[in-house]
Each structure stands twice: as structure tokens, then as C-alpha cells.
Amino acid sequence: MPKARIMIVDDEPVFRMDIREMLTEEGYEVVAEAANGEAAIEQAVRARPDLILMDVKMAKMDGLKAGRIIHQMTKIPIVILTAYSQAQLVDEAKAAGVIGYLVKPVTEADLVPGIEMALAHAARLRELDKTVERLHQSLEARKLVERAKGLLMERFSWTEAQAYERMRRHAMEHRVTLEDVARRVIQEMSRGGGQRA
Numbered sequence: 001m002p003k004a005r006i007m008i009v010d011d012e013p014v015f016r017m018d019i020r021e022m023l024t025e026e027g028y029e030v031v032a033e034a035a036n037g038e039a040a041i042e043q044a045v046r047a048r049p050d051l052i053l054m055d056v057k058m059a060k061m062d063g064l065k066a067g068r069i070i071h072q073m074t075k076i077p078i079v080i081l082t083a084y085s086q087a088q089l090v091d092e093a094k095a096a097g098v099i100g101y102l103v104k105p106v107t108e109a110d111l112v113p114g115i116e117m118a119l120a121h122a123a124r125l126r127e128l129d130k131t132v133e134r135l136h137q138s139l140e141a142r143k144l145v146e147r148a149k150g151l152l153m154e155r156f157s158w159t160e161a162q163a164y165e166r167m168r169r170h171a172m173e174h175r176v177t178l179e180d181v182a183r184r185v186i187q188e189m190s191r192g193g194g195q196r197a
């Protein structure tokens with residue numbers, strides 16, 4: 001498996017150089033660097049790294065603010081680099097989509113596990129997001145079908161089973177989903193039409 005594409009954000013050029021060297025040695029690809037929050041946003045959008053290592057204290061725009069904006073725009077996972085682990089920082093970091101942190105000075109022994117754990121965590125979060133989205137969609141589809149069924153029952157004095165069967169058959173015959181049929185029924189009915197689905 002190819003190693004991740006990483007972006008380094010820190011206002012100290014020497015620190016960036018050290019981290020770049022460690023990452024390259026470990027087989028990671030450093031796809032972008034930035035020295036402040038504003039540049040980080042630009043670079044993140046351009047290079048679309050798999051993960052961002054982000055300093056907190058920087059001029060122009062700090063790492064947490066930049067992280068919040070980058071997270072909203074791209075969902076790229078962010079690991080912050082900090083000299084101290086403050087409770088307040090942790091709260092702010094959560095809001096910025098930060099999924100891990102490394103305490104400076106960063107050693108090679110901390111760097112690789114820190115990155116790999118963050119990547120694994122980010123992958124799990126993405127899966128979870130997809131699952132939630134799927135559940136939401138199927139719930140929406142079910143609501144539509146229920147609503148359409150109710151409309152048909154009322155309009156044609158059908159039983160629930162009859163209304164459902166009509167919709168199901170229509171979906172099969174026209175090779176569309178039940179959800180599509182339901183949407184169509186609701187559209188037609190709200191237009192005041194009495195045509196059968």
C-alpha cells in the first residue's frame with residue numbers, strides 16, 4: 001500500500017525541514033508545505049493531502065482557525081503539532097476537525113504511529129459518515145413511500161396493501177425505484193391530478 005501524502009504547516013523552516021526528512025525517510029510523500037494558516041488553506045485545497053500536520057502558534061492565522069476552515073472545505077484530517085497539551089486547546093482542536101496531536105519536539109518514534117493512527121481514525125470516521133448518509137437516505141425514501149401510499153389510499157379508497165402493490169408493480173414495470181414512484185405520486189397528487197401512479 002502506498003504511504004500517505006502529507007502536508008506540513010509550521011512557521012519554523014527548520015522544523016518543517018526536519019519533519020520532511022523524517023517523513024520522506026519513512027516513505028511518506030510530502031506534497032505541500034506552508035508557513036502560516038492562510039497559506040495552509042490555499043495549499044490544502046490545491047494539493048489535497050491525505051493528512052495535514054499543523055502547527056498551532058503561527059503569525060497571520062493560527063493553526064486551529066486554519067484547521068477549522070480546511071476541515072469545513074475539504075474534510076482532510078488534521079494532526080496538530082503543539083508545544084504543550086492544554087485542556088482549552090483540546091476543546092478548540094475538536095471543533096477544528098483535529099483527530100490527533102503530536103507534542104513538540106516531535107521524534108521519529110512518535111511521528112509514524114501518530115500519523116498512522118490518525119489516518120486509521122479518519123478512515124473509520126469516513127465509513128461512519130457514509131453509513132449515516134445511507135441510513136438517512138433510506139429513511140427519507142421510506143417516508144416518501146409512506147406518504148404516497150397514504151395519498152393513494154385516500155384518493156382511491158384502497159387498502160394499504162393495495163396502494164403498496166400498485167406502487168410496487170409500477171416500479172417494476174417501469175424499472176424505477178419505489179422511491180421514484182412515490183415521488184411521482186406525491187407530485188401528481190399535489191398538482192391535484194387524479195391519475196394513477
Ligand SMILES: [Mg+2]
Nearest residue numbers: 011055057058
Ligand atoms: Mg509555531
